[in-house]
Amino acid sequence: VPHDDYVQHLLNDLDNDVAYAQGREVQTIFIGGGTPSLLSGPAMQTLLDGVRARLPLAADAEITMEANPGTVEADRFVDYQRAGVNRISIGVQSFSEEKLKRLGRIHGPQEAKRAAKLASGLGLRSFNLDLMHGLPDQSLEEALGDLRQAIELNPPHLSWYQLTIEPNTLFGSRPPVLPDDDALWDIFEQGHQLLTAAGYQQYETSAYAKPGYQCQHNLNYWRFGDYIGIGCGAHGKVTFPDGRILRTTKTRHPRGFMQGRYLESQRDVEAADKPFEFFMNRFRLLEAAPRVEFIQYTGLSEEVIRSQLDEAIAQGYLTECADYWQITEHGKLFLNSLLELFLAE
Incomplete structure (x- = not known):
């Protein structure tokens, strides 16, 4: 997909949704899904300038970009930073070569460490490492070993997820042997102690941060706030003054998206479903x-x-x-x- 064309389509997509902001200031931007770190520096600049031209962006807005450790390049990161990115989320998943292969990842443990060191050297506002536990055949020691290596890199924020098997994925068609509930509980309990001892506070089911480094974008999401979703497969949620809540889903496939068919579906949240949706988000937060x-x-x-x-x-x-x-x-x-x-x- 040509970068410049795709960015132009993203901004056209945003043009259609700009009214959803209803004049509200944008506090956070999260550039995720796939590997946005493949985007060129100038394309990122065009994208963020385009957002600033269309929406009131808070002066201290948190702008996060997801990065795959295998695609992290120093000079490109500096370009992203110049464009306004001030937080990077690195999809480490594991420091075990064998586990990464089974997850179908293209990077190895050394690249993950290199990416984290690069991020910490940029003087960004914050960076996050994504780590999974409960991996196929993962022992308690292996899971805690992953966590210790992550803590050693001293990220201000750590996301520590349990692997879930999605249907329609490689694992879904041939389910691997995952640790049982007791083993998962031991991993969680001992991992939680490690993180707490290292100065991290759990603030959401799978998220830990040093004091003052919670991810603002996630907080808004879990507090049932609004967000505009732009680009392939993006989800949005908008509340109107009359209490109506609209959920939008954008076209998944790049081909359709690049032909200007941006919106896949939208639906109003029924009054009867609102309590569940509110609490499903709110109760993931510990506050x-x-x-x-x-x-x-x-x-x-x-x-x-x-x-x-x-x-x-x-x-x-x-x-x-x-x-x-x-x-x-x-x-x-x-x-x-x-x-x-x-x-x-």
């Missing part, structure tokens, strides 16, 4: 959820979920005070059971 935000973000009164809340409190998943709800340790453990209470009939 307390202000009760007023439920009304603010869904346009619904608390009365519609009163019986579900009472049930969640009775089950020990939640505590409630005058101003907020707090998910308990028990609730975190049984997050799916908690969320099921809010599913529409």
Whole structure:
């Protein structure tokens, strides 16, 4: 896909959605999906200049770019930084050669370390390492070894995900042997202790950060904020003054997208689905959820979920005070059971 053409299509796509901002200032930009680090420096400059020309961008906006360790080049990173990128997220996944091969990754452990060192040398606002655990045949020691190597690189932010098998992927058609629930729990518990001891605070199910380095883009997402999704396969969520919530999905395939067919589908979130969608996001965060935000973000009164809340409190998943709800340790453990209470009939 020619870079300059694609960037032009991205900006055309944004032109169609610009009204969704409703004059609000853009606080964060996240350039992800695939390997945006293949984009040339000038193409990135054109893209971000184009965004600034179309939307009010906050002076201190967080601008993150995802990078595949195999495509990290020093001079190109400097160009990205000049264009405005101030945070980089590196998809390390593992430091084990064998595990990376099984995940179908093109990079090796050395490239991952090189990319992290490069990012830390740029003087960016922050950088993140993405790491997976619960990999095929992964032992507790291997999982903790990965984590120790990541901590050694001293990223301000660490995303530590459990591998999930998606249908329609290589693993989905031939499922590998994954660690069982007890093993996964040991990995999580001991890994969590390692991270905490190293000065990281967990703020979301899979996200850890040094104080002051939480990812603002993710926080907005989990707090049920709005975002505009531009480009192949991008998702957006927009709330209108009348309380209507619109979800948009952009065309997945580059060919259709490059022919100017940007929008694949859009749908209004039904009132009955709003509580589940709100809590599905909100309860991934460990911070307390202000009760007023439920009304603010869904346009619904608390009365519609009163019986579900009472049930969640009775089950020990939640505590409630005058101003907020707090998910308990028990609730975190049984997050799916908690969320099921809010599913529409």
